Amino acid sequence: DGGITQSPKYLFRKEGQNVTLSCEQNLNHDAMYWYRQDPGQGLRLIYYSQIVNDFQKGDIAEGYSVSREKKESFPLTVTSAQKNPTAFYLCASSMGQGADEQFFGPGTRLTVL
Amino acid sequence: KNQVEQSPQSLIILEGKNCTLQCNYTVSPFSNLRWYKQDTGRGPVSLTIMTFSENTKSNGRYTATLDADTKQSSLHITASQLSDSASYICVVRLYGNNRLAFGKGNQVVVIP
Numbered sequence: 137d138g139g140i141t142q143s144p145k146y147l148f149r150k151e152g153q154n155v156t157l158s159c160e161q162n163l164n165h166d167a168m169y170w171y172r173q174d175p176g177q178g179l180r181l182i183y184y185s186q187i188v189n190d191f192q193k194g195d196i197a198e199g200y201s202v203s204r205e206k207k208e209s210f211p212l213t214v215t216s217a218q219k220n221p222t223a224f225y226l227c228a229s230s231m232g233q234g235a236d237e238q239f240f241g242p243g244t245r246l247t248v249l
Numbered sequence: 250k251n252q253v254e255q256s257p258q259s260l261i262i263l264e265g266k267n268c269t270l271q272c273n274y275t276v277s278p279f280s281n282l283r284w285y286k287q288d289t290g291r292g293p294v295s296l297t298i299m300t301f302s303e304n305t306k307s308n309g310r311y312t313a314t315l316d317a318d319t320k321q322s323s324l325h326i327t328a329s330q331l332s333d334s335a336s337y338i339c340v341v342r343l344y345g346n347n348r349l350a351f352g353k354g355n356q357v358v359v360i361p
Contacts, residue, residue: 140292178253178338178351179293226292237283238349240292 139163142227142241149214149221150249157212157244159227165239166232168210172196173224173243182225185210186232214246222248252276253352255339261358262329270355272322272339280342284313284324287336287354296324296337329359 140161149155159168167186171179181194185204199218204210210229214221224245228238253274262268274282281300285293297306297313299322306313310327326333336354343350 176258176353178353179349180351181348224290228292237295237298240294242292243290245290 140227140229140239140241142225142244145242145244147244147246148249149246152216154213154215155246157214157225157227157246159210159212159241160208161210161229161239161241162208163229163239164207165229166207167230167236168204169228169230169238170194170200170202170210170212171226171228173226179226182212221246252350253339253341255337255352255355257355258353259356259358261360264329264331264359264361266329268326268329268357270324270326270337270339270357272324272352274320274322274339274341274350274352276341276343276350277320278344279317280344282313282315282322282342283340284311284322285338285340287338289335293338324355326357329357331359331361333357334359 143158169184170182173179180196182200183202185191188207191202191204201213226243227241230236230238256271283298284296287293296308296311299306299315304315312325315322336356338354339352341350
């Protein structure tokens with residue numbers, strides 16, 4: 137069953153805590169992305185990676201960190217420095233960073249208590 | 250200012266009726282334009298893609314149009330079904346740097 141998976145689906149954390157969101161894909165895609173979605177707003181790019189061991193900041197990278205140690209995995213850490221972390225987080229992947237379709241995971245809803 | 254504007258923000262339609270969603274963009278030059286369907290609490294799924302030279306593309310009951318001169322696109326849903334209740338997102342890919350510009354989505358609710 138090929139695709140892109142995210143876990144957990146729902147995540148709760150206390151203020152001041154770091155939390156890591158998982159994103160795994162078995163599509164053999166080179167490029168992976170993290171987006172944030174807030175109510176009434178379009179998706180905003182946090183980080184993206186074109187290839188293993190390389191990643192670039194997106195439009196709203198402050199307070200977030202990523203790693204790309206394996207082609208299949210692109211975890212996102214939401215740090216305590218992120219002032220408003222409650223949101224729906226979407227991971228996506230594509231064959232390359234060209235005009236290819238981005239395939240999205242099911243998302244993780246993070247709530248900070 | 251958002252580079253992709255969608256209207257209406259939300260609409261309610263009766264099952265079996267048609268509806269049309271609008272997308273206006275200022276992105277230039279652009280590589281392609283996609284419409285995604287996003288069910289509540291799920292990730293977006295691509296419905297159609299159009300390049301600069303294409304002006305219509307269909308996927309079942311979904312038909313997208315593109316007027317690159319006026320920078321407008323529309324998504325027409327024919328004979329709506331309850332399962333069409335979702336957010337429809339217009340996404341424009343910038344030419345050259347391959348970044349994506351997302352609209353805020355059209356929230357469609359189909360009622361029996």
